[in-house]
Amino acid sequence: MASIAIEVPVDASVGAVRELVRIAMENVALKRQMTQLEAEAHRRHRQFRELNRIGIALSAEKDIDRLQSFILTTMRQLTHADGASLWLKMEVDGIPKLFLASSQNHSLDKNTYQAFTVPVDEKSVVGYTVSVGKSQIYDDAYNPPPGKPVGGKSFDAQFGYRTKSMLTVPMRDYHNDVVGAVQLINAKRRFETRLAIDNVETEVVSFQPDDVEMIESIASQAAVALDNKSLLDSIQALFDGFVQASVTAIEQRDPSTAGHSGRVEGLTTRLAREITEIATGKFANVTLTEDQFKELRYACLLHDFGKVGVREHILIKAKKLVPGRLEVIQARFEFIERSVQVKYATEKLEAMKSGRNGSTIEEIDRRLEAELEQLNEWVKSIAAANEPTVMPEDKASMLEFLSRQTYFDIGGNAHPMLEPQEFRFLSIRKGTLDPQERLEMESHVTHSFHFLTKIPWTPVMKSIPEIAYGHHEKLDGSGYPRGLTGDQIPLQARMMTISDIYDALTAQDRPYKRAVPPSTALDILHEEAAQGKLDRDLLDIFVAKKIYLPAAAR
Ligand SMILES: [Fe+2]
Numbered sequence: 001m002a003s004i005a006i007e008v009p010v011d012a013s014v015g016a017v018r019e020l021v022r023i024a025m026e027n028v029a030l031k032r033q034m035t036q037l038e039a040e041a042h043r044r045h046r047q048f049r050e051l052n053r054i055g056i057a058l059s060a061e062k063d064i065d066r067l068q069s070f071i072l073t074t075m076r077q078l079t080h081a082d083g084a085s086l087w088l089k090m091e092v093d094g095i096p097k098l099f100l101a102s103s104q105n106h107s108l109d110k111n112t113y114q115a116f117t118v119p120v121d122e123k124s125v126v127g128y129t130v131s132v133g134k135s136q137i138y139d140d141a142y143n144p145p146p147g148k149p150v151g152g153k154s155f156d157a158q159f160g161y162r163t164k165s166m167l168t169v170p171m172r173d174y175h176n177d178v179v180g181a182v183q184l185i186n187a188k189r190r191f192e193t194r195l196a197i198d199n200v201e202t203e204v205v206s207f208q209p210d211d212v213e214m215i216e217s218i219a220s221q222a223a224v225a226l227d228n229k230s231l232l233d234s235i236q237a238l239f240d241g242f243v244q245a246s247v248t249a250i251e252q253r254d255p256s257t258a259g260h261s262g263r264v265e266g267l268t269t270r271l272a273r274e275i276t277e278i279a280t281g282k283f284a285n286v287t288l289t290e291d292q293f294k295e296l297r298y299a300c301l302l303h304d305f306g307k308v309g310v311r312e313h314i315l316i317k318a319k320k321l322v323p324g325r326l327e328v329i330q331a332r333f334e335f336i337e338r339s340v341q342v343k344y345a346t347e348k349l350e351a352m353k354s355g356r357n358g359s360t361i362e363e364i365d366r367r368l369e370a371e372l373e374q375l376n377e378w379v380k381s382i383a384a385a386n387e388p389t390v391m392p393e394d395k396a397s398m399l400e401f402l403s404r405q406t407y408f409d410i411g412g413n414a415h416p417m418l419e420p421q422e423f424r425f426l427s428i429r430k431g432t433l434d435p436q437e438r439l440e441m442e443s444h445v446t447h448s449f450h451f452l453t454k455i456p457w458t459p460v461m462k463s464i465p466e467i468a469y470g471h472h473e474k475l476d477g478s479g480y481p482r483g484l485t486g487d488q489i490p491l492q493a494r495m496m497t498i499s500d501i502y503d504a505l506t507a508q509d510r511p512y513k514r515a516v517p518p519s520t521a522l523d524i525l526h527e528e529a530a531q532g533k534l535d536r537d538l539l540d541i542f543v544a545k546k547i548y549l550p551a552a553a554r
């Protein structure tokens with residue numbers, strides 16, 4: 001109550017006193033008005049600050065469920081509403097419907113959410129609000145303003161509740177289109193009050209016209225935030241689809257590596273989770289953020305993408321010789337065999353002509369037999385040398401011997417039994433690739449790197465190319481393509497190297513090598529760690545936490 005003091009001079013006339021009182025009254029009214037305006041300005045300022053805070057929080061929240069529940073909780077706090085629900089418009093078979101996206105109720109213990117849709121029509125309060133695009137205030141949902149739908153009854157019947165006051169506002173996106181609605185129910189005197197059927201009448205109050213403007217404003221901010229979020233989600237889904245398609249493209253070129261990228265991703269992510277959780281020792285301070293996990297996932301999925309730049313015959317080369325070459329060599333030896341038979345048949349004929357029979361012929365047959373056996377032996381050895389196993393010393397020298405042996409074609413021209421190219425491939429000591437082919441195979445890492453640097457990663461994922469680039473590097477510098485050492489190799493790449501080797505060893509047979517059992521694979525990894533090639537601490541965790549086993553067996 002505004003008060004004002006007036007001092008009346010003792011000799012004042014009645015008229016003057018009256019005038020004085022009138023002015024004093026006016027002052028009182030002005031003072032009251034000023035107080036009200038000040039309070040209003042203060043309230044507006046607080047509201048503005050609150051809306052600002054909410055706006056920032058809305059745009060910062062990345063998780064759609066948390067975003068929706070933040071929207072409802074905030075609106076309930078601001079209006080003291082007991083319950084709230086969020087409805088989003090979507091088309092089902094071309095017909096617009098509103099589906100319940102999220103709901104809250106302070107007084108009901110059970111979860112009131114259920115997958116639920118209502119038509120956009122005048123039969124329900126949310127449907128009506130969206131149809132007319134205007135906020136609806138009900139003092140009693142059971143006794144709506146004339147011509148408007150009743151609210152809350154089926155919900156109340158299901159949950160033993162009484163919906164009384166109700167505020168339903170449309171949500172508009174930045175095109176000003178109605179994209180959904182928010183419904184608040186039962187505004188209370190005190191926010192903390194839990195409602196029961198018997199205290200609804202005393203505790204529930206009406207929503208205020210002031211609330212409408214504010215809730216409408218938040219609802220529209222929320223619509224934009226949800227729209228942004230679903231846009232982000234669809235970009236994410238689009239990108240994931242693209243990554244998945246890329247992985248399929250890589251793995252289709254070499255079917256024996258199917259699933260490799262996904263398994264490397266699984267193993268590496270599990271290892272990284274363990275490292276993040278470890279609170280002591282070398283990795284105590286290593287904590288990967290969720291963004292870094294995402295970064296690591298993509299790096300793993302795409303680490304071998306560069307294989308698209310490796311020619312197929314190298315990628316899937318199963319034997320040391322190029323396909324068809326062994327058959328050429330075998331045909332050549334058949335020809336040599338025929339030549340040898342002709343040579344000995346001629347010799348026998350000559351012997352018979354000159355009357356030498358019996359022991360001479362037998363001796364010629366023995367020599368023929370021995371020479372054919374020798375040829376046969378060589379052909380078998382060549383076929384064995386063509387296999388991708390480590391070559392023993394004696395086989396290597398036999399190949400060298402053959403490359404220096406000659407035979408004569410029908411024209412009488414001399415040729416080596418093994419051509420220099422054939423000798424070179426067959427002499428590969430390990431695997432199936434000669435040094436040049438190996439370099440091309442190894443170039444997949446550089447291809448991966450160049451490919452990945454072309455993608456405009458967001459700042460939080462900028463390390464993806466570098467992580468993938470390091471997946472064949474070894475701590476002692478013996479890896480490729482850059483021969484990095486120790487800390488030059490990112491920790492994430494070191495984790496991936498362990499997973500990559502483990503999976504390459506244990507995955508199904510590949511044309512160029514057989515799968516080994518997990519225990520053998522771990523032995524090989526330990527050996528490499530002992531040689532200073534792999535991070536021993538990471539490997540210890542990989543083994544101790546049984547990262548390599550399927551979840552059920554850990
Ligand atoms: Fe690789």
Ligand SMILES: [Fe+2]
Pocket residue numbers: 260264303304500
């Ligand atoms: Fe790989």
